[in-house]
Amino acid sequence: MSDSDDLFILEDPIFVNKELLEISHLPEEDRIVGRDEEIKQLANAVNPAIFGQSPSNVLLYGKTGTGKSLCAKYVSRQLVDTAAEEGINAAYAYVDCAQDSTETQSVQTIADSVNTDENDIYIPDKGISTATYYKRLWRILDMRYDVVLIILDEIDKLEDDDILMQLSRAGEAGKIEDCKIGVIGISNKIKYKDRMDERVKSSLCEREFVFPPYDANQLNEIMSARSDAFREGVLEDGVIPRAAALAAREHGDARKAIDILRYAGEIAQSSDMKTVPEDFVVQARERAETDRFRELISGSTPHSRYVLQALTILSVDNADNNAEDIGFRTTRVYDVYEEICRQEGSESLSLRRVRDLLKEHAFLDIIEQTRHSGGSAEGSYTEHQLLEDPDVVQQVLEDTIS
């Protein structure tokens, strides 16, 4: 039997403050890089809240990892503190609409996060009607707050606009009397607004800001500002620049950069290393990609996976042949899909169903669809292109065979 001193590591040799590298961690201002202008504009839009007046409703756009959630949470937190100094009772609620995609789930999350112990109002996880959740939410707001900011992250993942309608009209519809509501919607789909109901659009999109991607220097700075997550001297010099260069090559995604840095440390940890060498960055990037992708396709049905596999096979073949075209027409994907079904001994779905499954993958940003008008002889058609690295997709599909 081993001595307990041998069994457990008593001191982490790599990390000293790993929370700094958790994606949900909200950094202090001096660790936020290159977003002064965005923070200023957002603060300006919600500024009336400091005086207990209605803040402007805002929509933030930009690709993943461009700091939208971070800036929205940071400005909201600052607003709550500054308002308190002015004698205004403010709060903010954060909703991840990818998780709380129904009206009931999102109103429950908002009500639960603004509720306090002093209220005699109970917000159960489930079991009451949507209308009751709203009633309790309005009561809490009127009883406790002068103003509340509601951040709806990944707002495009909401099943419908019902909650937006309710929030934007709560005041004029007489649901709340004393409390003002401001909504900060966040999306990485620039076309999201086109899908919105006209009335909701005019009220929710009073201000819009687009967050540009980071360049390699900014990613470098973002990671350097958190390098004290590691013990002193553990990070070898080339690690951060290499991780920044890799993350910038795609689209300047800070989430990816931070994930790579954390994984590089974890790989060093599990290899019993005392330092993190630059070489580990490549492996860390692959792990970051694979993990993100695994999360995206977790829970997808076998046929949805066959469809993806078909597109992956076409993409790999093309890459092997150095072919130029990277998009594939639905019928080509369907042919390969049918072949996969034959091999799997499964009956294939109709072309129309496969088209729907491709649409679902496009919705999750796994693939991109481009509509082409093929001229009078051909009619229009859609091409599908894999956005993920085909090797990563193949790996994950193999690893997660049910």
Ligand SMILES: Nc1ncnc2c1ncn2[C@@H]1O[C@H](COP(=O)(O)OP(=O)(O)OP(=O)(O)O)[C@@H](O)[C@H]1O
């Ligand atoms: N300017 C920045 N300075 C410091 N850290 C940053 C900055 N921008 C982003 N980050 C960090 O990168 C990670 C991803 O950022 P964030 O979640 O804000 O991106 P996002 O644009 O909301 O992406 P998504 O659309 O995927 O939600 C977070 O951990 C965040 O703290």
